[in-house]
Amino acid sequence: QQQVKQSPQSLIVQKGGISIINCAYENTAFDYFPWYQQFPGKGPALLIAIRPDVSEKKEGRFTISFNKSAKQFSLHIMDSQPGDSATYFCAASSEGNTPLVFGKGTRLSVIA
Amino acid sequence: EAQVTQNPRYLITVTGKKLTVTCSQNMNHEYMSWYRQDPGLGLRQIYYSMNVEVTDKGDVPEGYKVSRKEKRNFPLILESPSPNQTSLYFCASSLSSREPLGEAFFGQGTRLTVV
Numbered sequence: 001q002q003q004v005k006q007s008p009q010s011l012i013v014q015k016g017g018i019s020i021i022n023c024a025y026e027n028t029a030f031d032y033f034p035w036y037q038q039f040p041g042k043g044p045a046l047l048i049a050i051r052p053d054v055s056e057k058k059e060g061r062f063t064i065s066f067n068k069s070a071k072q073f074s075l076h077i078m079d080s081q082p083g084d085s086a087t088y089f090c091a092a093s094s095e096g097n098t099p100l101v102f103g104k105g106t107r108l109s110v111i112a
Numbered sequence: 113e114a115q116v117t118q119n120p121r122y123l124i125t126v127t128g129k130k131l132t133v134t135c136s137q138n139m140n141h142e143y144m145s146w147y148r149q150d151p152g153l154g155l156r157q158i159y160y161s162m163n164v165e166v167t168d169k170g171d172v173p174e175g176y177k178v179s180r181k182e183k184r185n186f187p188l189i190l191e192s193p194s195p196n197q198t199s200l201y202f203c204a205s206s207l208s209s210r211e212p213l214g215e216a217f218f219g220q221g222t223r224l225t226v227v
Contacts, residue, residue: 043218
């Protein structure tokens, strides 16, 4: 049973465009939602994270939008650049120091 | 420099030959975990440890063992590797599994091929 469903599996965006990656979850106990970015040959690294007490969090060109009632959250990359080409993973965890649960990842390619 | 170090980075082995992938972190993190990454399946947790001598199974523990005798080290052991364990493996550590201390630091990965 997949606890965090991520889509799309792959995404091609023109330079300067907006990249949008979506995640959905079922477990209402989840209350921490990070996004990780992974470049080829590297381990994932934390990009941005949100808690459900806010509906949006922005850091530079990266924004997380959170819809608690729909149990969905998404990553928006504004003004996408070729350097943003990477695999992005959404994740979630709940209280009790439980392990992070990851989505299956989205491979983003930003083309000039 | 704060880091998670895995060794080896690449390994080709034969079916049934026991192997160990080492993982060490220098951040005094309590929480460590192992993941395998396969195309189309994302990151799947194998084992995790919340502290010394405390380990728990993740989503795909079959065929793997771990130990946590010291805080900084969390080796992954394959007693009898099989071809379906061919994968990219990541070790990760964090102060906690959740915010505000929940940032997980990942190693560079170990690409294992079992023939």
